[in-house]
Amino acid sequence: MTTNIHPAWDLRQDDIVIAFMGPPKAGKSFFISLLTDHPVRQARHWLWNITSAIEAIRVSRPKYGDRIVLVDVPSFDDIRRTDLEVLKMIGKWLKKTYERDIKLSGIIYLHRITDRRVGASPLKNLRMFGALCGDVTMTSVSMVTNMWQKVKPEVGAAREAELTATFWKPFIVNGASVERLVTNDSTAAWRIVEQCIQRGGGESLLLQEELVEFERNLGETAAGKTLHTMLLRALDNQKELLESLRVKIEESNDATLTKELRKECGEIEQEIIRTSEEAKKLDVSRQTLKRTILSAIGKSTGVVCSFFGGVKLALTSHPRSPSTVRDMSRTITDTMAKI
Numbered sequence: 008m009t010t011n012i013h014p015a016w017d018l019r020q021d022d023i024v025i026a027f028m029g030p031p032k033a034g035k036s037f038f039i040s041l042l043t044d045h046p047v048r049q050a051r052h053w054l055w056n057i058t059s060a061i062e063a064i065r066v067s068r069p070k071y072g073d074r075i076v077l078v079d080v081p082s083f084d085d086i087r088r089t090d091l092e093v094l095k096m097i098g099k100w101l102k103k104t105y106e107r108d109i110k111l112s113g114i115i116y117l118h119r120i121t122d123r124r125v126g127a128s129p130l131k132n133l134r135m136f137g138a139l140c141g142d143v144t145m146t147s148v149s150m151v152t153n154m155w156q157k158v159k160p161e162v163g164a165a166r167e168a169e170l171t172a173t174f175w176k177p178f179i180v181n182g183a184s185v186e187r188l189v190t191n192d193s194t195a196a197w198r199i200v201e202q203c204i205q206r207g208g209g210e211s212l213l214l215q216e217e218l219v220e221f222e223r224n225l226g227e228t229a230a231g232k233t234l235h236t237m238l239l240r241a242l243d244n245q246k247e248l249l250e251s252l253r254v255k256i257e258e259s260n261d262a263t264l265t266k267e268l269r270k271e272c273g274e275i276e277q278e279i280i281r282t283s284e285e286a287k288k289l290d291v292s293r294q295t296l297k298r299t300i301l302s303a304i305g306k307s308t309g310v311v312c313s314f315f316g317g318v319k320l321a322l323t324s325h326p327r328s329p330s331t332v333r334d335m336s337r338t339i340t341d342t343m344a345k346i
């Protein structure tokens with residue numbers, strides 16, 4: 008028997024929570040469907056099959072009763088949500104479960120063996136996965152390849168060997184196991200999950216400790232910093248692309264081509280705005296500044312309005328003395344100068 012449940016509020020402390028992660032279209036929901044005997048949602052358009060919120064299913068198994076909860080976690084590089092939205096969603100869920108003392112018993116990270124190489128999207132997901140788990144929890148992680156029916160065994164084996172020697176190596180060194188979903192059936196899928204349960208220790212993830220124990224905000228966590236670095240890199244690439252398009256426009260003598268290039272330029276400009284907005288939200292120096300200012304506002308008695316780097320400061324309580332206002336202004340100016 009299976010029941011859809013709320014991924015945080017409906018969990019109990021003795022639940023065996025297994026999270027499924029990996030790049031978009033890696034087969035996370037499909038794997039869960041093998042465990043639940045529910046057909047994977049088939050929509051008329053593939054876009055509607057994307058898992059864009061954290062979903063949880065409680066499953067009954069003779070050995071574990073109804074304690075097993077399978078959690079379908081959305082991927083980074085999801086076309087329906089920004090990476091920051093996905094990280095916020097995962098962070099919020101992990102924080103809630105940690106605060107309620109519910110630990111993850113296992114994580115199954117999926118990868119399609121049909122991928123010829125580890126592209127940008129799988130790489131991004133792998134990096135974010137590493138940053139949010141941290142080193143200590145890897146014994147409860149299973150790195151699983153699927154879609155073996157679609158490749159020759161020797162080709163799959165060579166790809167798997169390359170993965171384990173390169174991208175997956177840090178995870179394996181820290182205790183992650185490597186598994187294959189060779190046949191698409193419930194028995195094969197449960198074998199992987201049960202092994203994961205037996206190996207897992209229900210440890211907390213780095214992101215949970217950072218958010219709860221150290222009270223860090225997202226930008227200050229390893230996952231937040233990793234995403235911030237990626238966004239800055241993406242921003243550089245977008246700016247370079249924009250520059251090259253502008254050069255092409257200048258050199259173009261063809262009206263149709265120029266029109267196309269201008270359209271492309273407009274799209275890249277929009278992307279640049281979106282990426283820099285996301286990067287700004289994760290910028291630690293801005294967040295520190297914001298916190299300093301907020302604490303200054305808490306103590307303030309003056310009226311100081313300033314504008315620096317997009318951060319509007321409005322200290323608007325009743326002034327007591329001009330010297331207090333002067334001190335406040337000096338503190339803020341000094342703080343800003345340090346960034």
Ligand SMILES: Nc1nc2c(ncn2[C@@H]2O[C@H](COP(=O)(O)OP(=O)(O)OP(=O)(O)O)[C@@H](O)[C@H]2O)c(=O)[nH]1
Pocket residue numbers: 030031032033034035036037038047056057058059081082153154155156157188191
């Ligand atoms: N042959 C084969 N097809 C699979 C397997 N796993 C997934 N698929 C197919 O791959 C497609 C994507 O699978 P999903 O389970 O929706 O992937 P997902 O990781 O949940 O994708 P997002 O939610 O969009 O991130 C679907 O059409 C599945 O039927 C597998 O092991 N073998």
Ligand SMILES: [Mg+2]
Pocket residue numbers: 035036037056057058079
């Ligand atoms: Mg899915």
